[in-house]
Amino acid sequence: MESTTIIYIVLAVFISVAIAFFQYFYKVQRTPKVHILLFSLKALSLFFIGLLLINPKITTVETENIKPVLSVLVDNSLSTQFFKEENRVREVVSKIKNNQELQDKFNVQYFSFGKEVQTLDSLSFNEIQTDISKAIVAVNELNEAKNAATILVTDGNQTQGNDYEFSSTNNKIFPLVLGDTIRYQDIQISQVNANKYSYIQNKFPVEALLYYEGKEAVNTTFSITKNGSIVFSKKLRFSPENPVQTVTADLVSNAKGVHYYTASVSKIADEKNTKNNYKNFSVEVLDEQTKVLLLSSFLHPDLGALKKAIESNKQRKVDIALIHDTTIDLEAYQFFVLYQPNSYFKSVLEKIESNFLLISGTKTDWNFLNSQNLGVQKRAINQKEEYTAIYNPDFLTFYQEDIGFGQFPPLKDAFGEVQVKKESQSLLSQKFAGVETTQPLLSNIEEGDKKYALLFGEGIWKWRAASYLREQNFESFDTFVGNLVQYLASTKKRRRLDVKAQRLYAANEPINISAFYVDKNYQFDSRASLELTLTNLQTEAKRSIPFSLVNNSYQVAVEGLPSGEYEYSVTVKNQNIRSSGRFKIEEYQIEEQFTNANFKKLERLATKTGGTVMYVDKVDNLLKNLQKHASFYTTQKAITKKQSLVDWKWLLVLIIILLSIEWFIRKYHGKI
Structure with a gap:
C-alpha cells in the first residue's frame, strides 16, 4: 500500500473521531454511558465512509496447483473393427478412467479420432478414414505451453493427412499398439x-x-x-x-x-x-471435341503459333487451310479463325453461322471488311503502324488476367481510326507512338446468339515467344488464347441448375451432393424447393430426399446406402428444370487395406517425442510408468490480485447498519 494512501487513512481516522467527539462529548456537561456507544458507532461509520472515498487497493496472493495434462487419443476408425480390438480399446479407456492415482496426478482429457478429432463420448469404430497427424496436432495446440503427455491408442495405420511420424508436437507421446504385429505376405x-x-x-x-x-x-x-x-x-x-x-x-x-x-x-x-x-x-x-479451322489467304508464323496455342487444350483440333482451297468442308468445323481476310472470304462469311475470331494485319482488305456489316469500320490508309497492348482490368466478358501484355512486342496493322458500331468490350487497347488510346486492339462483339472477336494486328507469334522467354513455358499465352476460344466457341446457354456430385464414393462414406439454382435473371434463388431422387440400378429401389439451404447453395447428405451403382435426379418443384447423373458406391473399405499394425512407425514417433511404445495388453505397465514419470509433476502458480475497496459491497452494508443502529438508539433515548 502506498504511503500517500496510509496518510489519507490516518487522516480519515482522525477526522471521523473528531466529528464523533464533537457531537457527543464537546461541551457536554453530563455524559451518559450511551454516548460512548453512540460515539463508537458514529466514528466507525464515518471512518468506513472515508475509506470508501479513499478507495485503497487491497493486494492478495493466491496459489493454484496446476497438474500436468494427459490426453488420451483413441482410434475410432473401422480398422479397429477389422482387427477385432473393440473390446480391448474400451477396456483400456475404462482402466485409465478408474485409475485414481493417475487421475490425481494428471488432468486427463479424452478424445476420439478418425477423419476428425472429437471429444470422447462413445466409441462406434465406424470412421471411414484415419488422420493420426491431425489428432496429434490438435491436442498439441490445445495444450500448448503446458506440461503434457499423450496416450495414443491406435494401430498406427493412417489413410489421409500428413505423415504423423513428422508431426510437430511438444507432448511426449506414448502409443498403445492395436492389432496384429505379425508380418504376412x-x-x-x-x-x-x-x-x-x-x-x-x-x-x-x-x-x-x-x-x-x-x-x-x-x-x-x-x-x-x-x-x-x-x-x-x-x-x-x-x-x-x-x-x-x-x-x-x-x-x-x-x-x-x-x-x-x-x-x-x-x-x-x-x-x-x-x-x-x-x-x-x-x-x-x-464427344465434344471442337474442330477449329484457321483460314488465311497466305502463310504466316501467326498461324503456327495459334495452332499450337489452341491445341494445347486436347479438346480442340486445329486445321490450317488457304482460302483458295476448294475442298474445305466448312460444316466439319465448330469454330473459325479468319486471318487477314480479303474479298475471297465473302462466301465464307456468308456461310459461317457459328462464332469466329478475326485477325487483321498489313495485308487485310479493309474496304471489303467495312462492307460486311461486322459492326467495325476502319479508315485505313496505305501506311503500317505498330500497336502495343494496354490491358483493361475492367473487362468482364470472361476472366483473363494480365500476362504482361504491355511488355509484349507490338502488333502491326494498317494505320487508321477504328469505329465500333455494335455493343462491344475491349480486353486490350492500342498504344502507338508512346500514346495510350481507347482504340481497341482486342475487342469482342455480341449480337443476339452470335459473338465474335477482332484482333487488330499481326505478329501474335512474337507474343508467344516473349511469353516463353519470360516464364520459360508457353502456359500463360496458351491459356489466354484458350480462354478466348472457349468464350467464342461456347454456344451453350447458362444452366439455371448446376449439380455437383462425385462419380465414386467409398463404402460407408456420406454421399454429399450440392446444387446451385438461379432465377431467370441468373441470380441465386433461395426460395426454391429442390428434391433429390436416388435409384439403385440393381434393385430399382428409389429414395427421395429434400435439399437444405446452406449459405448460397443447396446441400443434401445421404448415409447408409449399400454398395452399387445409382442414378440420381435433382428437380426443382413447380419448375420444369432437372439435372441427372450417376455415381457408384464401392465395396472397398480403405480402412481394411492393412494386414497388421504399424509398430515401427509408432516406435519412431515415441522415440522422437520422448515417449515409449507398448502393446495394448501392457496398458497397466504404461499407467504405472506415467505415475512414476519424473517429468510430469504438479506446479504451483502464484496469482496476485488487486481489488478496490469500493468493490466490497459488504462494507457499504456495514455502514448502513452502523448508522441505522445509531439512529434507533438516539431515537429510543430521545436524542432526536
Missing part, C-alpha cells in the same frame, strides 16, 4: 492414377502403383476389367529386392458416358488380406 494396389475425362475413340493412360511385402519372390497378374471383361492384363514378378512396381496401360474410349473400371492384382500364397488387391476408378468419355 501381402500385395496391394496402393494408388491408381487416371484422367477424369477422355474423348471418344481416344486413348487415355492409367497408371497403377503396386507394393509387395514378403520374404520370397512371387508371381502375380495385374488386370483392369470393365463390366466383368478384361481390357488389360500383365504378368508381374515381385521380390524383397523389387517390392514396388508401376504399371501403365493405355485404354480406348469407345462410348460416350461414365465408365467404371476395376484394377486388380491376383492373390498370392499365404496372403491374409485381399481387400487391398483391387481399386475402382472411373472415366467420363466426352
Whole structure:
C-alpha cells in the first residue's frame, strides 16, 4: 500500500473521531454511558465512509496447483473393427478412467479420432478414414505451453493427412499398439492414377502403383476389367529386392458416358488380406471435341503459333487451310479463325453461322471488311503502324488476367481510326507512338446468339515467344488464347441448375451432393424447393430426399446406402428444370487395406517425442510408468490480485447498519 494512501487513512481516522467527539462529548456537561456507544458507532461509520472515498487497493496472493495434462487419443476408425480390438480399446479407456492415482496426478482429457478429432463420448469404430497427424496436432495446440503427455491408442495405420511420424508436437507421446504385429505376405494396389475425362475413340493412360511385402519372390497378374471383361492384363514378378512396381496401360474410349473400371492384382500364397488387391476408378468419355479451322489467304508464323496455342487444350483440333482451297468442308468445323481476310472470304462469311475470331494485319482488305456489316469500320490508309497492348482490368466478358501484355512486342496493322458500331468490350487497347488510346486492339462483339472477336494486328507469334522467354513455358499465352476460344466457341446457354456430385464414393462414406439454382435473371434463388431422387440400378429401389439451404447453395447428405451403382435426379418443384447423373458406391473399405499394425512407425514417433511404445495388453505397465514419470509433476502458480475497496459491497452494508443502529438508539433515548 502506498504511503500517500496510509496518510489519507490516518487522516480519515482522525477526522471521523473528531466529528464523533464533537457531537457527543464537546461541551457536554453530563455524559451518559450511551454516548460512548453512540460515539463508537458514529466514528466507525464515518471512518468506513472515508475509506470508501479513499478507495485503497487491497493486494492478495493466491496459489493454484496446476497438474500436468494427459490426453488420451483413441482410434475410432473401422480398422479397429477389422482387427477385432473393440473390446480391448474400451477396456483400456475404462482402466485409465478408474485409475485414481493417475487421475490425481494428471488432468486427463479424452478424445476420439478418425477423419476428425472429437471429444470422447462413445466409441462406434465406424470412421471411414484415419488422420493420426491431425489428432496429434490438435491436442498439441490445445495444450500448448503446458506440461503434457499423450496416450495414443491406435494401430498406427493412417489413410489421409500428413505423415504423423513428422508431426510437430511438444507432448511426449506414448502409443498403445492395436492389432496384429505379425508380418504376412501381402500385395496391394496402393494408388491408381487416371484422367477424369477422355474423348471418344481416344486413348487415355492409367497408371497403377503396386507394393509387395514378403520374404520370397512371387508371381502375380495385374488386370483392369470393365463390366466383368478384361481390357488389360500383365504378368508381374515381385521380390524383397523389387517390392514396388508401376504399371501403365493405355485404354480406348469407345462410348460416350461414365465408365467404371476395376484394377486388380491376383492373390498370392499365404496372403491374409485381399481387400487391398483391387481399386475402382472411373472415366467420363466426352464427344465434344471442337474442330477449329484457321483460314488465311497466305502463310504466316501467326498461324503456327495459334495452332499450337489452341491445341494445347486436347479438346480442340486445329486445321490450317488457304482460302483458295476448294475442298474445305466448312460444316466439319465448330469454330473459325479468319486471318487477314480479303474479298475471297465473302462466301465464307456468308456461310459461317457459328462464332469466329478475326485477325487483321498489313495485308487485310479493309474496304471489303467495312462492307460486311461486322459492326467495325476502319479508315485505313496505305501506311503500317505498330500497336502495343494496354490491358483493361475492367473487362468482364470472361476472366483473363494480365500476362504482361504491355511488355509484349507490338502488333502491326494498317494505320487508321477504328469505329465500333455494335455493343462491344475491349480486353486490350492500342498504344502507338508512346500514346495510350481507347482504340481497341482486342475487342469482342455480341449480337443476339452470335459473338465474335477482332484482333487488330499481326505478329501474335512474337507474343508467344516473349511469353516463353519470360516464364520459360508457353502456359500463360496458351491459356489466354484458350480462354478466348472457349468464350467464342461456347454456344451453350447458362444452366439455371448446376449439380455437383462425385462419380465414386467409398463404402460407408456420406454421399454429399450440392446444387446451385438461379432465377431467370441468373441470380441465386433461395426460395426454391429442390428434391433429390436416388435409384439403385440393381434393385430399382428409389429414395427421395429434400435439399437444405446452406449459405448460397443447396446441400443434401445421404448415409447408409449399400454398395452399387445409382442414378440420381435433382428437380426443382413447380419448375420444369432437372439435372441427372450417376455415381457408384464401392465395396472397398480403405480402412481394411492393412494386414497388421504399424509398430515401427509408432516406435519412431515415441522415440522422437520422448515417449515409449507398448502393446495394448501392457496398458497397466504404461499407467504405472506415467505415475512414476519424473517429468510430469504438479506446479504451483502464484496469482496476485488487486481489488478496490469500493468493490466490497459488504462494507457499504456495514455502514448502513452502523448508522441505522445509531439512529434507533438516539431515537429510543430521545436524542432526536
